[in-house]
Amino acid sequence: MKNKFILFALIGFLSFCFVIFYKGLDNIKIYKPKINNKKDIPVFRAKDFNSNIYIDSEKIFEKGNFYLVNIWSSWCVPCRDEHPFLMKLKEHQSVRLIGLNYRDKLNNAKNFINEFGNPYTKILIDSDGTLSVEFGAYGVPETFIINKDKKIIKKFIGPINEKIVEEIKLIIK
C-alpha cells in the first residue's frame, strides 16, 4: 500500500516535470531584459557631438516634452536601415530626438550624419559605451521613449521600422 502510494507520487512528480520541460521547450532561450515601465532617466554628464562641451543630463531633458533617445553608430548596419524612419519622426513637433553616438570615431560619425542627414536635435558622444549602459541598452541600435514626466516609458531593441514609427506616434500624441 505504502509502496503504491510512493509509486503514484513519483509518477505524479515525473508528469509534473514532463509538463514543465514540455512548456520550457517553447520558451525563447535567448534572454532579453524586460522593459520595466517608468524608469527615471539616468543622471550623467556627456560630451556634445558638435560643441565638444560637457553637458549635464538635467539640462538636456526638460519637463513637458517627449524625447526619443536613439543609440546609433556609423559602423552599425541596421542603423542605416532605421535612419530614414528617424528622419520622418523628426518632422513631428511633439518629440525631440536625442542621438547617442555609441563607441564610434568622431570623423566616421560626422560623415554618416553629413551623408544621411541629421534627425537629432542633440547628439551626445558615448565613446566607451558606459552611457548606453546607464540607459540599460546592450547593443546598437536601441531606442527609448521618454515621457513628459522625464520617465523612460518604452524601449525598442533593434532598428526602428514602419510599425514602430506608428507605435511611437500613438504614444506621443
Add this chain to the structure above:
Amino acid sequence: MLANQIGYYSLLLGLLSSFLLCIVSAKDFNSSNNKINQNILSLSFLQLMLVVVSFLSLIISFVNSDFSNETVFNNSHTTKPLFYKISGTWGNHEGSLLLWLMVLTLFIFLFLIKSREQPKKYRILTLLFQQIIIIGFFLFVLMTSNPFNYLFPVPNEGLGLNPILQDPALAIHPPILYLGYVGTSVIFSSALAAVVLNYISKDWGQHIKKWVLVSWIFLTVGIMLGSIWAYYELGWGGFWFWDPVENISLMPWLSLTALLHCITVLEKRNMFTSWVVILSISTFTLSMCGTFLVRSGILNSIHTFANDPARGVFILIFLFVLISLSLIIFFIFQKKNYKDLQLFWLSRETSVLINNWFMMYFLSVVLIGTVYPIFLDVISSEKISVGPPFYQKLITPFLIVFLLLMSFVPRLKWIKSKIDNKNSLIIIFIISVMLSLLIIKNLKVDLLFNTILVSAAFFLFFTTLKELFDKKLNIAQTLSHFGFSLLVLSILFNSILSSETITNIKIGERYNYSNGEIFLKRIEKKKESNFESIIAYFEIKDRNSKTIELKPEIRIYNQPKTITSEADIKTSILNDKFLVMSHVKGNEYFNIRYQVKPFMIWIWTSVLLISFGGLMSLFKKKNEK
C-alpha cells in the same frame, strides 16, 4: 551517393533486426533449453554490423565531401583537412546520434558474449530491455535526425564545420564520453532484468561491477577531455565553467561514482539491494536527461547544437516512458530483504553509505542548479542565471567534511571495525593544518576559509599517500582517492594563484606588467587550406629574467567565415603560461590576455590517476579469477 543509400537502408534493416531480436528472444525466454538460442547472438552481431556499415558510409560521405547528403553539406567543406572531415562525422547532431546507436549495439553484443556464466533468463531479459532503448534510438534517428537526408540540386560546397570543433581533443572527446554514457545503459537494463528475476545478489554484483568500472573510467576520461578542450580552445584559460552542458556530464558521473562504491557492498555483503537498483536507474536516466537537455536546446549554453523542438519532444516522451517503466518494474518486483540490515557505526558499509550520501548531495546541487532556471521561467516567467558562485557556495563547505571523512573512513573494515592508528592520523592532521596555514599566509589571499579547505585536502593527500606506501589497503581505491586529493589541491591552488594581465599592444611595443615585461616582436601571416592565420611572436620576461617565447594565433576560417583565437600555452610542472590575443577593431593594436595558471598539468594528471585506479581495480578482478 551510393554510400548514402547504403547507410540509410542498413539503418532501416538495423531497426528491423531489433524487432526480430525481440521476437526470437521472447520465444527463447520460456523454452526449456538451458542455453541461449544461438540465433540471438548472430542477430545481435548482425545488428551491430548493420549500424557499423551505416556509420562507415556516413564517414565515406564525409571523406568524399558528398554534398548530396544534407548532414555533410551542413557540417563539412572540401578544404577541410581529412582528419576533421572524419571527426566531423560525429561533430554534429545526426552523426553523433549514429555513434550513440553504434555503441549501444556494440555494448549489448559484448554483454551477450561476456555473460555466458549468467542465467539464461537474465541475459535474455537484459537484451530485451536494451532493445527497447535501441529501438527508441533507431526511431529517434530515423524520424527526427536522419543523417542521410538527400539534397537536390546537389550544392557545390558545404557550409563547413565550426572551427572551434576542429580540434584533436574534441575529435575523441565525444566517442569516449559516449562509451561511458552507453555503458550505463547496460547497467540500467541488467539491473531491471535482475529485479524482475529477483537476481540482485552477490553474483550479480560481481558481474555488473565490471560494467560499472568500464563506464566510469570512460566517463571520467571523457569529461576530462572536454575540459581540456575548453581550457585551450575557448581561449579564456578556464577549464570548468559550471555551464549547463558541463554539469550534465557531471551528473551521471556523480551517480555512477556512488554506484561504484555501493556495488562493492552488494558484492561482498549482499546489502543495499534496492539502493543499487535505484542508482543504476538514475545513472542512465541522468545520461539520457543530459542528451535531452543538450539536444533540445532548452538550455542556454556556450556549447550549442542545432536545435529542433521536435527532437526535444521525442526525447522527452522517450525519457518519460523509460523512467515510468523502470519505476513500475522496480516497485512491482523489488523484494524487500530485511535479513542483512545489521549495521554498525564504524564499518565499511557505513562508510559507503556516507560516500553515497555526499555524492547524492553534490548531485542534487548540480541537478537543481541546472534545471531550476527552466522551472522558474515556466512557472513564473522570471529569468535568473545560476552560475559558478552558486555551486561553489553550496559544494565547498560539504566538500571539506567529505574530504575529512574520506581521509580515514575508507580504512574501516567490513561489518564492525574501529579506527586504528589514531595517533598517526592526528599527527598527519596537524601537519596538514600547519602546512596549509603556512602556505596560505604567504599568499595574498589570506582567508580563513581557504586554510580550512586546503588543510582538509592536504589531510586526505597525506593519509592516502601514507597508505600507498603501507600497501595494506586496496591499492586501486587508494590511488583513486589520492588522485582525488591531488585534484582538489591543484584546483584550489590553481584558483588561488592564477594571475592575469590584459592589455592592448602593437608590434614592437613593450609592456611592463606587475611581474615582468611582454614584448611583441613581430607578426607573420600564413595561409592554410581552410584558414589564414596571423601568428604573433611574443617574448615574455618575468621577474627572474627568464625569457619565454609564445606564439598565439588569430585564425580566419573560410567556411563558415569565423575568426578564432588560438592560445599558445607553455606547460611546465609548476605552471602553464597561457597567452591569447585578438584584434582590436579598427587599429593596429592587439588585445592580449596573458595568464599564469599554476598546476594545470596536475589537474589532468590527477584525473588520469583517478581513472587509473579504476583500471587497476578492473584488471585486479580479472587476475583473481
Add this chain to the structure above:
Amino acid sequence: MKIFKIILIVFFSLGFYQLKSDEKTAAIEIKILKNIRCLICQGQSVHDSESEFAFSIKQIVKKKISEGLKEKQIYDFLKDKYGEWIVYDPGFNKNTYILWLLPLLLFFLAGAIMIKKLIFKK
C-alpha cells in the same frame, strides 16, 4: 596527546588573528566581471567575452569601483538595468528559496532516513 592539543590551540590562535580578507581592487574587479553574464554571447561571463557590450560593462564596472561603489551596489545597479539574469550568483529571495534550500533539505532528509532505516531498525 595533550601536548598536541596545546600546540594546536597556540598555533591556531597565533595564525588566525592575522587572517583578514584583504582583496585588492583589481581582484575585486575581476571577481565582479566573472560574475556578470554577457547579454550578447549568453553562455559567457563579461570577463571572458569580447563583445562590444562586454567592453562597455568592463568600463562601467571600472568607473563604478573608482567612484567607490561596493560589489553589491554594482550588482544592484546592473540588476536594475538588465534584470536578475545578469548576475551569475542568484540572490536569496522569493524566487530562489527553493533553489538554495532544496539541496540542503534533501541532504538532511536523506541523513534522517538513513539513520532511521539502517541504524535503529536492527
